Amino acid sequence: MKAVTPMNSNYKIETKCIQEGWKPENGEARVLPIFQSTTYKYESGEHLGKLFDLEADGHMYTRISNPTVACVEEKIASLEGGVGAMMLSSGQAASMSAVLNIANSGDNFVCSAAIYGGTTNLFAVTFKRLGIEVRFVTPGMTDDDIHALFDDRTRLVFGETIANPALDVFDIEHFAGIAHSHNVPLVIDNTFATPILCRPFEFGADIVVHSTTKYMDGHATVVGGVIVDGGKFDWEAAGKYPELCTPDESYHGVVYTKQFGAAAYITKARVQLLRDMGNSPQPMAAFLLNMGLETLALRMERHSDNALAVAKYLEAHPNVSWVNYPALESSSDYEKCKKYLGGRSCGVISFGVRGGRSAAMKFMNSLELASIVVHVADARTSVLHPASTTHRQLTDEQLVNAGIGADLVRLSVGIENVSDIIADIDNALSKVN
Numbered sequence: 001m002k003a004v005t006p007m008n009s010n011y012k013i014e015t016k017c018i019q020e021g022w023k024p025e026n027g028e029a030r031v032l033p034i035f036q037s038t039t040y041k042y043e044s045g046e047h048l049g050k051l052f053d054l055e056a057d058g059h060m061y062t063r064i065s066n067p068t069v070a071c072v073e074e075k076i077a078s079l080e081g082g083v084g085a086m087m088l089s090s091g092q093a094a095s096m097s098a099v100l101n102i103a104n105s106g107d108n109f110v111c112s113a114a115i116y117g118g119t120t121n122l123f124a125v126t127f128k129r130l131g132i133e134v135r136f137v138t139p140g141m142t143d144d145d146i147h148a149l150f151d152d153r154t155r156l157v158f159g160e161t162i163a164n165p166a167l168d169v170f171d172i173e174h175f176a177g178i179a180h181s182h183n184v185p186l187v188i189d190n191t192f193a194t195p196i197l198c199r200p201f202e203f204g205a206d207i208v209v210h211s212t213t214k215y216m217d218g219h220a221t222v223v224g225g226v227i228v229d230g231g232k233f234d235w236e237a238a239g240k241y242p243e244l245c246t247p248d249e250s251y252h253g254v255v256y257t258k259q260f261g262a263a264a265y266i267t268k269a270r271v272q273l274l275r276d277m278g279n280s281p282q283p284m285a286a287f288l289l290n291m292g293l294e295t296l297a298l299r300m301e302r303h304s305d306n307a308l309a310v311a312k313y314l315e316a317h318p319n320v321s322w323v324n325y326p327a328l329e330s331s332s333d334y335e336k337c338k339k340y341l342g343g344r345s346c347g348v349i350s351f352g353v354r355g356g357r358s359a360a361m362k363f364m365n366s367l368e369l370a371s372i373v374v375h376v377a378d379a380r381t382s383v384l385h386p387a388s389t390t391h392r393q394l395t396d397e398q399l400v401n402a403g404i405g406a407d408l409v410r411l412s413v414g415i416e417n418v419s420d421i422i423a424d425i426d427n428a429l430s431k432v433n
């Protein structure tokens with residue numbers, strides 16, 4: 001096995017996208033190889049025993065780790081500025097394990113209501129069945145209301161940098177302060193922003209999750225997720241995480257905070273949850289994701305430029321009743337966009353077609369270049385009506401809390417030439433009235 005070099009580069013993020021992770025030696029493949037192997041060979045039984053006791057570094061079994069996967073984890077940890085990362089089979093698996101790593105039956109956590117619909121289902125329905133309660137922060141709550149959601153069984157706070165599909169920009173620094181005042185970590189889903197637009201650890205977040213299925217892959221080829229550990233949260237001082245600070249009997253009494261220090265959280269997530277639940281990524285998936293990551297910085301730049309131009313065009317169009325894009329000066333989140341995202345946003349725009357639900361459908365059906373897909377956030381321009389598709393399980397109240405109206409069209413602006421994208425939209429809008 002080829003050990004991954006520790007993250008030590010001071011390269012800029014565009015360079016890291018290309019250069020971090022796989023570091024070949026003399027005569028080795030220049031491109032990250034796919035180690036399509038479930039198993040690894042050892043010179044002695046003693047060495048394997050040490051691996052099982054977490055006393056030696058190395059790969060045991062691909063459910064827990066794999067050299068191809070490890071290189072991509074290394075790259076993503078470096079892009080986010082974390083101490084370690086763990087890939088999973090999907091973004092859903094990442095959100096699930098990020099919470100289950102530190103919350104047990106009887107515990108609860110505080111969560112922004114403006115999050116991805118699949119995450120809402122996971123938290124409000126499936127976690128409830130496991131005895132873990134989500135407490136949503138709904139629009140209009142004061143800080144006092146939010147503080148009142150916490151009790152001594154609250155284990156974390158969860159939010160999305162740019163909410164899918166509401167596009168609210170989460171006030172990371174503010175919520176980090178609230179979370180830390182209750183001795184719990186802030187977990188951020190950074191899927192839409194990517195580390196190119198925002199690195200949540202720089203604003204006090206403790207754990208980052210991604211659906212890598214979106215911009216990180218960027219080509220709509222492979223479903224995946226990742227958890228990144230910022231390494232700064234003091235689990236021992238917080239005094240409420242025995243699973244990290246007391247012996248794990250399934251590893252001969254290992255205490256994660258003692259043995260793994262800053263990487264306690266991410267190590268436990270791997271050696272316990274990935275081992276037991278098995279929602280691991282395939283080496284081939286890691287290879288494809290790595291190809292996407294190599295161009296992430298370049299693609300995000302184009303997504304940002306194209307989407308801002310489209311948003312400005314929509315804002316001026318008489319058949320458009322409203323446009324929501326955080327990088328528009330008219331956006332109520334513009335100040336947060338400047339603070340957290342450098343004044344840019346991703347390719348996703350939401351807007352209302354004048355005439356409501358039926359006009360929105362007519363508009364979608366008239367597009368030619370932009371295709372109707374469930375997926376967002378890849379290289380191709382695409383369009384979706386969330387209220388009748390991705391978010392149809394939500395109640396009307398949950399829809400309002402998630403910031404989604406029945407007239408909302410979600411446009412995922414790709415990296416094609418922007419004049420072709422605008423011409424397509426212009427043609428479709430001319431047909432709605």
Ligand SMILES: *Cc1c(COP(=O)(O)O)cnc(C)c1O
Nearest residue numbers: 090091092116164191211213224
């Ligand atoms: C898509 C998405 C997820 C779920 O990821 P999958 O890879 O589809 O499982 C989670 N969070 C956000 C913000 C997403 O957009």
